[in-house]
Amino acid sequence: MLDRVAATPLYRQIELQLRDAILAGRLRPGAALPGIRAFARELGVAAITVITAYDQLAAEGFLDPRPGRGTLVSADLAAMQRDAGRRRARPRGGTAAGRVGPDGTAGDTVRRPALPAVNARGPVTPFFTDGWPIVRFDFRTGATRLDVFPNRIWERCIQAAWRDLAMGHGSATSYLEPEGDALLRRELAAYLARSRAAHADEGQLVITAGAQGALAIAARVWLREGRRLAVEDPGSPYLQRTFRAQGVGLEHVPVDDRGLPVDRLPGDVAAVMVTPSWQYPSGGTMPIARRLQLLDWAAERSALVIEDDCDSELRYEGHSLPSLQGLDQDGRVLYVGTFSKVLYPGLRTGYAIVPQPAVGPYVAQLEAAARGPGAIEQRALARFIADGQFERHLGRLRAAFAERQAALVEALERELGRVVSAAAAPGGSHLVVRIEDGRMTATELARRAIPHDVAIEPLAGSAHHPIPDREFLMHYGRLRPDEIRAGVERLARAAADRPRRAIA
């Protein structure tokens, strides 16, 4: 019965076998177990081995030790014996055997009624997310590569951050800073004030689990009880999904080349989310007149404006455009940014500047459910910004992205000049390319490109209202100039392929 060469200790084997016998009903409630010494002799083990097993089972409520009367199987288990046939003890212990499924014993009737119905709202399926193919030349948005990144410097920041925290100078050992690492908030506030002209009071700045984390909290603070949100169309399916998953109804407002047309906003929305610095994904900047019009619209309706400023730092010409939030005098803009696009997505760190009167409820929500990233990464970022490394990195990133974009525009002109057109843009991490040859849709080209090891992203995948399927996005965050050129060569071959016919 006992396996003396197994890794599982003997007391544990005894315990598991008794447990299984009780769960299976072979040992009945109230039954007396063998005395410790007698049982130990019978099994050929030391008395302490049996005692250890009995103690553990008593702690779990299987056994009921009665001083002077020995050890009984717990009488409380009587009720459970009625259903004994339905439940199966399963092998447990130090091996993967603990994970086996139903044992399939004949005659078992396993009840499996449903759990409370699941709320399946939320997921959307942007183009290719469903079975995202792995390709060598990946021009889809949504990831980056660390080839333009100061690896060594970041590694030192992480190391220093951990030492800070391990020495007790920080928040690692405490739950008490839901709004984020104090040093990071100070450094980031100063950065946002100088680079984004934002009103970045430290007391209003919170660190979140990416931009999505910041938006999820906004949904709970402002958009409960059937309130609706206006969003740009096309817009980011990822950020829109964040609201949808929280049950927020969306109104999709088609953008023009100056962003969201304020006079087309529906009357019944409580908030609007915009990307004024660089419209995602179509590109373009919201000019000052429209910004002021948007703030007036919000003031008239007591509405909230959510400024998604995620792409603002990737402006190659001049400096970054000032934020909308910095123009606002009335505290009606929630400013949201992220480090995912300019550092790396795995950092999962974003931030929000919260209008003053809502700071309390916003932080309460953050504390209740959606705290920001880990202490080490927050502190490392604080050091990275404080040392000037962040702005140095942004400079290198802008230069690299400008070079990549130029390589992309040039390659498209050379390889596909008769089929597509693309105008260089002064910022962002992707280009919008337009198919001028009316015989092929962007979706068709994307489909043809996959066998050539190239992935592109049709713009229509980011649109709610149907738009002509003529444009696609080419993200260059993941590819070097030589790779971009090679990818475009292959894309040109894909475009020249004869359309494949469906086989009936």
Next chain:
Amino acid sequence: MLDRVAATPLYRQIELQLRDAILAGRLRPGAALPGIRAFARELGVAAITVITAYDQLAAEGFLDPRPGRGTLVSADLAAMQRDAGRRRARPRGGTAAGRVGPDGTAGDTVRRPALPAVNARGPVTPFFTDGWPIVRFDFRTGATRLDVFPNRIWERCIQAAWRDLAMGHGSATSYLEPEGDALLRRELAAYLARSRAAHADEGQLVITAGAQGALAIAARVWLREGRRLAVEDPGSPYLQRTFRAQGVGLEHVPVDDRGLPVDRLPGDVAAVMVTPSWQYPSGGTMPIARRLQLLDWAAERSALVIEDDCDSELRYEGHSLPSLQGLDQDGRVLYVGTFSKVLYPGLRTGYAIVPQPAVGPYVAQLEAAARGPGAIEQRALARFIADGQFERHLGRLRAAFAERQAALVEALERELGRVVSAAAAPGGSHLVVRIEDGRMTATELARRAIPHDVAIEPLAGSAHHPIPDREFLMHYGRLRPDEIRAGVERLARAAADRPRRAIA
């Protein structure tokens, strides 16, 4: 007008001054700006300086460059001029001046209507959280210290994790793993199977932003639309708050010494949250008979059982009790755990084993809004577990905590034996202490202790239904045995203080 020694470049000074003049209405829409060369001469700067400033303002929509006709202030701004008096341009640039508030100019009428009404549900105020006093001997729950922690080993794990990720062998550079780092999920699944006897299929295991993150998602997946959740009373105010912040109604069921009495569960709840391995905060284990009764109850009602297993690993005697989830054959237990208590809270990393049919919606919610912690920390944890360091650390932690608890029990007996009683418990990170002297409440003692540099936590602060204010919690995660002894000496002095009278 231009400051030639300022850090702000000249083109930027020109740009800011023009911007302010336009926003303030001193330069009107349609007005022509000076020609570039003339303006440059006037200012004593190079032409390129003026060009740079004009280009930036044109990109923002302030200026309208007309080839051959010079540069005009944008005519689109006419509408905005109506409100010009109300808005103030504010100083901007490289200094803190960018953060100044309303400028207070006489005659301004600043409209400040409300934003959409804020949802202020959610926050609770556990004892002392509101103005948490800093004391030297802090016995309150909710934080730990890193003195029992393999600092050097963890540092190496972090370093190795970053190198893994920087080399591209991981998820840092991608958004594509909402359920968490694959290596961590594999290691953690094996650990939970061997140590918690859980059915820990990797496909059902997700990494979350702490236990709170896991519960927030559960609320959205299962507890929408007015569904109610039963919780233990007393219970964790922090975890209850997570549900309340999501709008979930709670039913508080008073526990007895075997945890939640299943026959007292109300009929109208869709789910119940329990701490069967070690009731938080009262202590005690739910025996096997009641566990089976709870699973039967859930099966009959198609209800969800949430197993909060957060304190299970801190069992000093025998091995950890097997999880409730491991007993369940029907997939109706959501198992939730955290590393915050056994490593450090700043890690903000928890996990859940999700019932199979709900994995899709659960991960969709995770992806939409509440992804887990950063890539570095996830990968470092994976290495920490894989190398056996996690289990080694748990062993040291259990030994340290047992020693601390013994020191605490002994000190209480010696210093306060006539006033309080405390029985040693076989696990957890705090002791429940009972005041036997009926003349003093636990809240009164907590209040008296603060001037003696000691903080304790009345149990009543974790209770929903009123309970006698006779018990308090003493957490020993933050204090070494010598500190525990010194803290108890001071607590004894506090107990001997005459009650302070309120001064009228």
